[in-house]
Amino acid sequence: SSPPTKTRPPAAVERTAPVAAGGLVFVGGLDGIVHALDAARGTVKWTAYTGGAIRYPPTIAEGLALVGSGDGWVWAFEAATGRLVWRFRAAPIERKIPVYGRLLSTWPVAGGVLVSDGVAYCAAGIMDLDGTHVYALDAKTGRIVWQNNTSGHLDTWSRRGVTCQGEMLLSGGKLYLAGGNTVSP
Numbered sequence: 375s376s377p378p379t380k381t382r383p384p385a386a387v388e389r390t391a392p393v394a395a396g397g398l399v400f401v402g403g404l405d406g407i408v409h410a411l412d413a414a415r416g417t418v419k420w421t422a423y424t425g426g427a428i429r430y431p432p433t434i435a436e437g438l439a440l441v442g443s444g445d446g447w448v449w450a451f452e453a454a455t456g457r458l459v460w461r462f463r464a465a466p467i468e469r470k471i472p473v474y475g476r477l478l479s480t481w482p483v484a485g486g487v488l489v490s491d492g493v494a495y496c497a498a499g500i501m502d503l504d505g506t507h508v509y510a511l512d513a514k515t516g517r518i519v520w521q522n523n524t525s526g527h528l529d530t531w532s533r534r535g536v537t538c539q540g541e542m543l544l545s546g547g548k549l550y551l552a553g554g555n556t557v558s559p
Contacts, residue, residue, distance in 0.1 A: 389401050406425060408423075422458065426447075450494075464509055465483075481505070485497055488549075508523075
């Protein structure tokens with residue numbers, strides 16, 4: 375048997391944790407690029423581009439590699455080929471702000487995408503004062519199943535609420551967001 379292949383990341387960019395499925399290893403990065411590597415050889419099978427930083431690993435479901443991007447969009451690439459199948463703008467409008475030396479959407483999809491029973495969950499927003507937009511999407515098509523645009527303003531007096539500053543959790547029919555510094559999950 376041949377020794378395992380070692381593969382270095384394509385560039386000196388902070389990468390997400392890798393995810394393996396179907397003989398491929400998927401990784402995203404702060405450069406907004408998704409790479410799919412052949413698990414046996416370590417060679418790049420395909421590369422796909424988003425418009426902002428990817429902070430959480432791609433989610434592999436329904437034959438797709440789904441990523442949340444700092445550009446405010448959810449991107450769904452065909453896992454086998456990297457072909458764009460659909461994308462969904464979770465940000466209410468296109469607006470960029472400087473964050474740590476990079477331009478990001480005011481409402482990045484920074485917590486990744488959670489998929490369960492054919493539904494893709496995502497949240498856009500990093501400052502509750504600007505609003506938090508939570509969506510359940512049909513994972514195959516990107517069509518809205520339901521949405522909640524009020525989570526960022528749970529307290530009507532202070533206009534404070536939940537931000538999505540980490541991974542999401544689905545438990546007992548409830549979707550939990552990592553709430554940031556104002557509200558616990």
